[in-house]
Amino acid sequence: MDSHVPLTRCGALAAWAAFLPEVGVYACRRSYVGQPPHGGVSRLSAALRHRLLTEDEVISDTLRTYDFHAAGKWLQEVCWRRYWKGWLEMRPDVWTSWRRRVHELSVTLPADVMRRAWAVASGASGVACMDAIARELNSTGYLHNHARMWWASFWIHAEGLPWELGADWFFRQLLDADPASNTLSWRWVAGLQTVGKPYLVRLCNLEKYAGAALLADRRGSGRIADGAVQAAPVEEFAVTARGPLPGFATAFTPTGRRxxxxxxxxxxxxxxxxxxxxxxxxxxxxxxxxxxxxxxxxxxxxxxxxxxxxxxxxxxxxxxxxxxxxxxxxxxxxxxxxxxxxxxxxxxxxxxxxxxxxxxxxxxxxxxxxxxxxxxxxxxRRASDTHAFGLSSAGFFPFWKKMSRHLETPAASSGA
Ligand SMILES: Cc1cc2nc3c(=O)[nH]c(=O)nc-3n(C[C@H](O)[C@H](O)[C@H](O)COP(=O)(O)OP(=O)(O)OC[C@H]3O[C@@H](n4cnc5c(N)ncnc54)[C@H](O)[C@@H]3O)c2cc1C
CATH class of the missing domain: 3.40.50.620 (HUPs)
Structure with missing residues (x-):
């Protein structure tokens, strides 16, 4: 199955030019998980993650084409990546501790739990819609955001598997695998990022947002029936106290060296x-x-x-x-x-x-x-990263309040 994920700058620019006219309807289409290649979303995540295309370019093109409010939801989503990055820059132990836990779990978990994790990851959990999502991930390297949320929640809260290993599976398979967006989104689904508020998958949510094909096979769906999935206990292993944002110059001063x-x-x-x-x-x-x-x-x-x-x-x-x-x-x-x-x-x-x-x-x-x-x-470091990371010290909404004020200035549409 083709992922339709651009992996060159040329491909990313073409995909972005094709998606820009859709930005005006992004807010009402983005939550629907249709069949691949998922028309309501851009599939630009691998290009943005590796900076084949920058957020600054996407933001300035958007603001030259749309009024800020008409494109507000799109701009907000584009800014999530930088928010997560900035948050993690100030709490690097969350990354280090996740990597350590992946290693510890892979050598200490009982063999039957590891076998179950492997079955779920490879699309053989017995819950047909979740298995279809796993197979799409494994064959294309891409998943729609909503499918990521459902599957991560299924892994943690329905299967009772450690979030760290699910996040590791995503990290190995996703073409856009991003240390910040991936680790922190899994923590959010687990209920560690917004403490005590895990994301619980519900069949009625799939019935509303998933295309008919995903739910055509109902085998095992009782396991995610409304109210069936309860929050699994999760333990915090990382130091989440905020440290300073590491400082880097934002311009290069020529030195005459080689x-x-x-x-x-x-x-x-x-x-x-x-x-x-x-x-x-x-x-x-x-x-x-x-x-x-x-x-x-x-x-x-x-x-x-x-x-x-x-x-x-x-x-x-x-x-x-x-x-x-x-x-x-x-x-x-x-x-x-x-x-x-x-x-x-x-x-x-x-x-x-x-x-x-x-x-x-x-x-x-x-x-x-x-x-x-x-x-x-x-x-x-790009000056725009330093600016965005500096706003990421607390929750997303304080970040967005300050960021949106900046985006409404003429400098943002000029890409500065
Ligand atoms: C459990 C889980 C794991 C995730 N792991 C990753 C990951 O490893 N790498 C990754 O890039 N994204 C990750 N995401 C975030 C999000 O799912 C993807 O960025 C998005 O689905 C990419 O598809 P798109 O480009 O078509 O998105 P669009 O809807 O077209 O969004 C445009 C851009 O906005 C940014 N964006 C949108 N939603 C989010 C979000 N929730 N968080 C951060 N940035 C966002 C991305 O740069 C994206 O390319 C994860 C989400 C969850 C719930």
Whole structure:
């Protein structure tokens, strides 16, 4: 089954141009889960997650086409990703603790629970509509938001399985897998994010919003009948107290050194924004099948998607900066990066600051190696991210109140 999820900038721009005329009816169509490819939603999440297309571009195009209020729901949804990212930037232990729990559970859970988790993940729970959702995820790497909510709730509250392992399954399979949106949405469904308010799946909600095909087979649906699903107990393992937002420069000051541009999956649009005038002598990105499999057990289609988006970013960057762009598939990306830095006699490696997640986790080790080789690492964050992340300290609605005020200014429609 084709996911209809664009994984190149060119594909993302075309998909966005096709969806922009639909934005005016997004609010009334977005909750309906039809048949793939799900017409009421954009399917731009993988492109936005990897920044083949930026939120700033989407927001400014939207505001040039629509009045703020006519596109309010769409703009709000687009801003959720940055809100979740900003929230996690200030609470990195939520990510670290989730990864630790995934490991602990996978070695300590009884074999029968692991077997059940595998059956549910592979679409053999016995509840036909939930199994259809699992099969769609596993074959396309994409799910509609409402289907994600239903299935996550089924996993946690109907099956009584640990949310951490469900989130891990999504992280391995989704083409848009995003450390912040995924972890925090699963926590929200579990009742950890908005404490004491879990999301409970109900058959009547599927009857209202799911297409007929999803409910054609009613086997097992009594398990999600209205009132049948009760909140499962969940335990908080993470430190959720807010820390400071890590500081990064939002502009690059030229130093006259030999600079290499490091591309990674958190932002693949260096030709737009604070790095666009950089004068690198070399460009490289690293996409390691072995480390994706070893550390995260990613599925094949997710790994292929990561190779595709990085290849696309590198090709565009090579063209824009007019220098060779290398895509490394080294088993260890840090080793690959060090070899590249040495081969190009770099004095400085410049990159977008990775957000909390796998790339950020690599930075301390990379930094140590670079310092030992006398190479400076400079990480730059887009000013619009710094602004949005700074507003994400508490709940979404205070964030949105401040963000919407900003979006109503002329600067937002100019993309500034
Ligand atoms: C349990 C669960 C896990 C999720 N895991 C991920 C994930 O790993 N990666 C991911 O990108 N999204 C995740 N989401 C959020 C959301 O489901 C997807 O972003 C959305 O379904 C993507 O489809 P779309 O691009 O067609 O969305 P559209 O409805 O077209 O929305 C446009 C854009 O707005 C943003 N957006 C919309 N809804 C949300 C949301 N609830 N949270 C954050 N951003 C949103 C996305 O960037 C999306 O591309 C998860 C949601 C749940 C409930």
């Amino acid at each position: 600079i290499g541009l490091w591309l990674h999956a958190d932002d693949l649009l260096p030709e737009r924004g604070p790095l666009e005038n950089l004068k690198p002598v070399a460009i490289a990105g690293f996409s390691s099948t072995r480390s994706y499999q070893h550390f995260y057990k990613l599925g094949v289609q997710r790994i292929n998607a990561l190779h595709t988006v990085l290849g696309d970013g590198a090709a565009r960057a090579g063209q824009h900066f007019q220098v060779p762009a290398h895509v490394g598939h080294d088993d260890d990306p840090v080793t690959g990066l060090m070899l590249w830095a040495g081969a190009n006699s770099l004095d400085e490696v410049v990159a977008f600051a990775p957000t909390v997640g796998p790339v950020r986790d690599m930075v301390p080790r990379l930094q140590r190696h670079l310092v030992a080789a006398n190479v400076r690492l400079t990480l730059i």
